[in-house]
Amino acid sequence: MPATDLSLLVKAAELAGDIACRYTGPEAKRWDKPGGAGPVTEADLAVNAMLEDMLPKARPGYGWLSEETEDSEARLSCERVFIIDPIDGTRSFAEGSRTWAHSFAVAEQGEVTAAVIYLPQRELMYTAAKGRGAACNGTPIHVSTDTELASAEVLAAKPNLQAHHWLNGTPPEFIRSYRPSLAYRLAKVADGRFGAMLTLRPSWEWDIAAGDLLIREAGGAITDRTASLLRFNNPHPRLNGVVAGNSTLHQALMARLDPDSPGIAGH
Template identity: 35%
Template sequence: MVTIIDEGRDRSKDGVEINRVKDKARLAVQDAGRIAMTYFRQRFDHWEKSPGQIVTDADIAIDRFLHEALVDEANGDGWLSEETPDDHKRLDRRRVWVVDPIDGTRSFAAGLPEFTISVGLLVDGHPVLGFVFNPANGDFFEATAGQGAKLNGRPLHATWRQSLEGANIVVSSSENKSRHFADYMPGANLTTIGSLAYKLCLVAAGRYDGYLTWRRTHDWDIAAAVLVLEEAGGLISTPDGQPILLNRAEPWHEGLIAGGPALHQAVLDTTAKAYGHLRGHR
């Protein structure tokens, strides 16, 4: 389980504060979804911020809105977002908002309903609140540390599937074209959709049994969804089984494996050799 508060602190005060912030954050994410839908399938500007990485007017508008709505300067909140330069001030802050204004920007720009708004709150490096919202279909995932995860108000539970045979695994379409993950997980059924945060939440909801990527991911992709998944009983790690550590100086991770408790280990064991070979050739 996630450890939220350092020993020696008044935990009751922290709990009250988190519940107050949760209501504000939920409304902000819902409003951000409405902003996203004013751009979705409309004409808007988009450009490459780096090779293969696009950003749109909607990303920038939502990023600015969420920063204004969420950050409490008097409380010393930190901020980490895909669309804001990282000045590392967050490393000295106890509370840090981790945001991807549109996760799955390429799908969003293509008019595909496979994108989300992802907002997580970290306290002492641990996720305590997580919101992942797909405004195109209304899927609203949320989690509070120690209180479970929900989809549109209904409790979530990851699956208890143990075997990869017949398991439903969700992966990235573009990555699967180059990795051919089916070669490493024979018998599994692979599905591809957009938005990393969305994929993790769908595993939390039991719509898929597991998720795998060997690509580099960032805190803003996963901070909210990690909490949703773990509060639904799922597990997540790096492809070599190491825990996910958030709000480090370099906020990225070399791949992820996620799933229910039994399947997570099965994916780790089945793909370990191939992943080790890949790392050896990087």
């Protein structure tokens, strides 16, 4: 990983925040994507346009994968690729909430090596680089030290607790919480505020890539719902769910999940 990849992503996130915050979420023009793929606003598109101009110019050999850019097979032949979610939590943005994030990553041969999750309206800049740890606003962060799943706070939407996802049909006991942005959920596990998170639906790489490195560099464990390590820049850029936390809570959740249960549509 070029040493400057992280600083490049930080600069891009700061510029993205400046652009997005010019819009008032509820007043921003909004469209629904085809096929029930969710909403997009003019702020998402403005941020994406800036990033698609800035980042490839800075790294001409890198591939490009973004939620708001039509995908191209060209990225598959690139050793390194940008994985970009211009605004993660678009529904929250459109509703006027502050809980949305910019989520940017660089992956090299399938492994994320630099990552930023930035919440400009909460003044939270999460950063990570391979082998250099994870931080929030420059202060090192670490996953929770909780060891008891029953008393741990776990970020998960209600559909994840449906009985058919769990062995013996009984979800484990834990304190359930929720945040609308997948990137933010991963960041809050990385900084130890929550013990773990899970989403059992197929998940786009751009929602997960930056958080994957944050979790790992903060001392945590992160896999898909079958306990397979996450790899990025796949031909179809979707992952088979995500389970993340400190190693103890991750193992406890994985021991209870039914790996053969079908995915879900909700978060």
